[in-house]
Amino acid sequence: MAETFVSMRNLKFLIYELNNAEALCAYPYFEEHNREIFDLVLDTALKMGTDDLYPRFVEMDREQPTFDAGTISVNPWLREFMAACGEGGWIGANAPFEHGGQQIPDTVMVAFRFIFGAANYSASAYPFLGTGAALLMISFASRELIDTYVPNIFAGKWQGTMALTEPHAGSSLTDLKTTATRTDAGYFNLVGQKIFISCGEHNAVNNIVHLMIARIEDAPAGIKGISLFVVPKLRPCADGTLESNDLICTATFHKLGYKGAPITQLEMGEHGDCRAWLVGEENHGLSYMFQMMNEARVGVGAGATAIATAAYYASLEYTRERAQGRPITAKDPATPQIPIIEHADVKRMLLFQRAITEGSLSLIIYCSNLIDRIHAGPAEDKERLELLLDFLTPIAKTYPSEMGILSVSTGLQCLGGYGYCDEFPLEQLYRDIRIHPIHEGTTGIQGMDLLGRKVTMKNGQALMIYIEEITACIEKAKGVEAIAAEAQQLEEALAQLQQLTMHLGGLAMKGEIDLFLADATLYLEYVGIITMAWQWLWQATVSETALADCDTEGDTNFYMGKRYACHYFFRYELPKLQGLATRLQQSDGLTLSMQAKYFED
Amino acid sequence: MKIAVLVKRVPDTTSVFKIADDNASVVTDNLKYVMSPYDEYAMEAAIQLREAGQAEEVIVVSLGDESCKETMRTALAMGADSGLLVKCDGAGPTSRGVAEALAAALKNVGASLILAGKQAVDDDASQVAERIAELLDCPHASVVSRMELVGDTLTVDREIEGGKYTLELPLPAVVSIEKGINTPRYPTLPNIMKAKRKAIEEQDINALGLDAAVLASHITVEAMALPRQERLTNVLEGDNETRVATLVKALREEEKVL
Numbered sequence: 003m004a005e006t007f008v009s010m011r012n013l014k015f016l017i018y019e020l021n022n023a024e025a026l027c028a029y030p031y032f033e034e035h036n037r038e039i040f041d042l043v044l045d046t047a048l049k050m051g052t053d054d055l056y057p058r059f060v061e062m063d064r065e066q067p068t069f070d071a072g073t074i075s076v077n078p079w080l081r082e083f084m085a086a087c088g089e090g091g092w093i094g095a096n097a098p099f100e101h102g103g104q105q106i107p108d109t110v111m112v113a114f115r116f117i118f119g120a121a122n123y124s125a126s127a128y129p130f131l132g133t134g135a136a137l138l139m140i141s142f143a144s145r146e147l148i149d150t151y152v153p154n155i156f157a158g159k160w161q162g163t164m165a166l167t168e169p170h171a172g173s174s175l176t177d178l179k180t181t182a183t184r185t186d187a188g189y190f191n192l193v194g195q196k197i198f199i200s201c202g203e204h205n206a207v208n209n210i211v212h213l214m215i216a217r218i219e220d221a222p223a224g225i226k227g228i229s230l231f232v233v234p235k236l237r238p239c240a241d242g243t244l245e246s247n248d249l250i251c252t253a254t255f256h257k258l259g260y261k262g263a264p265i266t267q268l269e270m271g272e273h274g275d276c277r278a279w280l281v282g283e284e285n286h287g288l289s290y291m292f293q294m295m296n297e298a299r300v301g302v303g304a305g306a307t308a309i310a311t312a313a314y315y316a317s318l319e320y321t322r323e324r325a326q327g328r329p330i331t332a333k334d335p336a337t338p339q340i341p342i343i344e345h346a347d348v349k350r351m352l353l354f355q356r357a358i359t360e361g362s363l364s365l366i367i368y369c370s371n372l373i374d375r376i377h378a379g380p381a382e383d384k385e386r387l388e389l390l391l392d393f394l395t396p397i398a399k400t401y402p403s404e405m406g407i408l409s410v411s412t413g414l415q416c417l418g419g420y421g422y423c424d425e426f427p428l429e430q431l432y433r434d435i436r437i438h439p440i441h442e443g444t445t446g447i448q449g450m451d452l453l454g455r456k457v458t459m460k461n462g463q464a465l466m467i468y469i470e471e472i473t474a475c476i477e478k479a480k481g482v483e484a485i486a487a488e489a490q491q492l493e494e495a496l497a498q499l500q501q502l503t504m505h506l507g508g509l510a511m512k513g514e515i516d517l518f519l520a521d522a523t524l525y526l527e528y529v530g531i532i533t534m535a536w537q538w539l540w541q542a543t544v545s546e547t548a549l550a551d552c553d554t555e556g557d558t559n560f561y562m563g564k565r566y567a568c569h570y571f572f573r574y575e576l577p578k579l580q581g582l583a584t585r586l587q588q589s590d591g592l593t594l595s596m597q598a599k600y601f602e603d
Numbered sequence: 604m605k606i607a608v609l610v611k612r613v614p615d616t617t618s619v620f621k622i623a624d625d626n627a628s629v630v631t632d633n634l635k636y637v638m639s640p641y642d643e644y645a646m647e648a649a650i651q652l653r654e655a656g657q658a659e660e661v662i663v664v665s666l667g668d669e670s671c672k673e674t675m676r677t678a679l680a681m682g683a684d685s686g687l688l689v690k691c692d693g694a695g696p697t698s699r700g701v702a703e704a705l706a707a708a709l710k711n712v713g714a715s716l717i718l719a720g721k722q723a724v725d726d727d728a729s730q731v732a733e734r735i736a737e738l739l740d741c742p743h744a745s746v747v748s749r750m751e752l753v754g755d756t757l758t759v760d761r762e763i764e765g766g767k768y769t770l771e772l773p774l775p776a777v778v779s780i781e782k783g784i785n786t787p788r789y790p791t792l793p794n795i796m797k798a799k800r801k802a803i804e805e806q807d808i809n810a811l812g813l814d815a816a817v818l819a820s821h822i823t824v825e826a827m828a829l830p831r832q833e834r835l836t837n838v839l840e841g842d843n844e845t846r847v848a849t850l851v852k853a854l855r856e857e858e859k860v861l
Binding site: 005006010011034036038039041042043045046049050086089090091092095104106554555556557560 | 617630632633635637673676677680789790791792793795796798799
């Protein structure tokens with residue numbers, strides 16, 4: 003196994019040098035914190051990741067959870083791990099003090115979760131699924147529900163989940179069928195099925211608490227009739243004991259990767275006795291759920307980045323040690339072979355991975371920093387930052403997920419035949435990362451979200467804010483010699499983005515909505531590349547300033563590495579915009595006119 | 604009872620080490636520093652004694668410059684109550700110098716039990732605890748893998764080749780701890796938050812009547828070299844059954860690949 007799976011140097015560069023996390027401590031909400039605390043949090047994550055999670059990375063893949071009569075048995079260490087996360091305060095770390103949290107900024111906690119994810123993505127899913135569920139309850143549930151469930155989730159004793167998908171309703175939540183019937187006893191009776199519920203059943207905790215969406219019997223059709231419920235596997239009785247809630251796990255799925263965490267099928271109300279407690283108001287469920295979903299989507303981007311980062315370091319380590327071949331100009335076979343990292347094409351593959359992973363991580367930490375500033379910063383900034391975060395969310399979910407797959411694949415390629423074998427972690431990482439463009443909204447859904455919703459909302463304000471932020475970055479970079487040309491390139495790309503968006507918007511104005519959205523995924527890819535170019539230009543601007551005052555070899559190498567990765571992105575990845583732009587401007591509706599029957603034979 | 608735990612800030616052994624141009628020191632730029640791992644076991648042992656009601660206070664003690672506070676905060680986040688940093692800037696003291704400075708500071712601490720890791724993982728000298736015991740005229744046990752306190756008597760197991768000694772020590776005593784005595788806890792977030800408010804007292808070595816130059820003067824490092832990387836060859840002997848069993852054992856226990 004490779005020794006390194008993350009770079010703390012890079013993580014701290016992004017957290018402190020770029021996003022100035024210490025400035026958050028000036029806000030009253032974060033005033034109990036300082037950099038020393040943040041560093042201790044990150045060091046603890048690395049220590050737990052190194053000592054506990056990483057050593058079980060392979061084992062949890064090879065020894066998958068087993069299903070037997072409604073129960074799923076997982077790696078026995080996970081019970082200990084959940085307890086450690088609970089006792090350590092990590093599950094509720096960013097919750098308010100009054101709910102047992104420590105109000106740690108998301109900027110830091112996303113890095114914590116990233117470290118866990120790079121060490122062992124499957125293991126990292128268990129505690130932090132609970133975080134999302136508990137924070138959702140804190141935002142919208144009654145005090146009684148919060149007091150009953152949240153402390154147990156934060157303690158790692160109960161697992162929290164998010165239960166949306168049904169067998170016939172995945173991306174199309176409009177069509178979900180799980181039904182809640184009113185009773186006079188303060189709860190609803192639930193009947194239905196859910197599938198693909200991560201950690202929806204397992205024996206590392208004493209109870210599972212689902213934050214589940216369902217339709218109340220007389221609710222309006224469509225998404226306006228969706229409500230959110232707390233549905234436990236075991237329901238707490240007045241005397242403190244737990245009793246069955248008529249919610250059973252009927253199956254687990256056998257997956258390509260991410261095998262250490264079970265994905266389950268659930269059946270509610272087989273005996274008419276599955277109780278569900280309403281969260282907030284009736285028929286507002288989807289908007290509540292989307293509070294968690296938006297952060298979950300940034301979390302998916304973080305998870306993909308984490309896996310791709312582990313792959314990058316594994317391939318980097320290998321290419322430094324593996325001697326193979328000689329310089330192209332060396333003709334004498336008696337000369338010693340050189341480490342493959344010396345070959346230009348191998349350096350290209352490493353630079354590609356670095357450009358993808360560090361660019362993605364930069365965006366993830368930036369988005370988390372936005373979450374913190376929205377939550378705790380000045381009220382007058384809130385709306386602007388919310389719009390920006392809304393705009394960036396589908397990008398932060400998709401770019402790291404889609405490009406992360408290519409990045410891991412390139413890492414695997416660096417190892418040649420060994421990369422394809424399970425003696426090295428690359429083949430597992432390649433399988434593990436594949437879920438990310440699928441869960442929490444597929445890439446297709448994200449494309450439509452970006453173009454159909456985010457670009458057009460509030461008369462295009464979110465897009466304008468996005469452009470303003472990038473323009474401000476470009477202006478700063480123009481004065482930095484090493485990246486002035488890149489600043490110019492991004493300025494031109496941004497102008498093209500506006501022109502393309504006008505073109506597509508024109509289709510929508512003419513009522514050609516199908517055509518407008520037909521290539522939304524390509525538009526998302528296009529905006530993803532621009533967003534990465536922005537993040538790289540920003541990193542390079544900060545790096546170049548630091549480089550000027552740098553007096554150690556280690557720092558010089560680090561910042562020079564940033565310069566090269568930035569140049570790589572602009573010279574190898576940014577030109578891809580042209581192909582996408584060509585296609586997006588054609589708008590000939592090829593995929594619309596293609597008929598299903600033409601796919602026969 | 605008060606327990607003092609000696610903690611050393613050392614480079615993480617997973618760091619990439621380079622020898623400096625003087626050929627007699629290590630390049631310290633960009634090294635990541637951690638608490639010496641054996642000291643973590645000592646910290647945990649102290650906290651467990653306090654949690655068992657056998658000690659009232661755990662004080663973490665370190666010697667070095669301001670940067671040591673980072674490591675001491677980790678100890679405070681594990682659960683130590685307070686810290687004492689013996690400030691010593693400039694050239695690093697030798698093991699003897701460290702022991703002299705710490706012993707001088709510890710005289711004012713009033714600890715009945717002084718715990719330390721069995722050695723620090725940077726120089727592996729394994730001298731400081733032993734020297735402190737001598738300077739404070741206390742009994743000392745090293746490489747301790749079990750410890751039990753009854754009244755003022757400490758019973759310890761001391762690891763030796765192929766077995767163990769069981770020793771009794773009257774307090775005050777100095778004990779250096781072997782790994783495996785416990786499982787050091789991770790800092791918890793509530794304790795990390797509390798650590799911020801815990802005091803780290805500073806004591807300058809000059810105020811103890813000591814001189815940094817003298818403390819650093821006992822040893823001169825003439826040259827350093829990185830270990831040569833060689834293939835480790837191990838020829839298995841015996842019949843096939845024995846050789847297979849030995850190989851499986853080695854793969855499982857030494858290489859940890861099975």
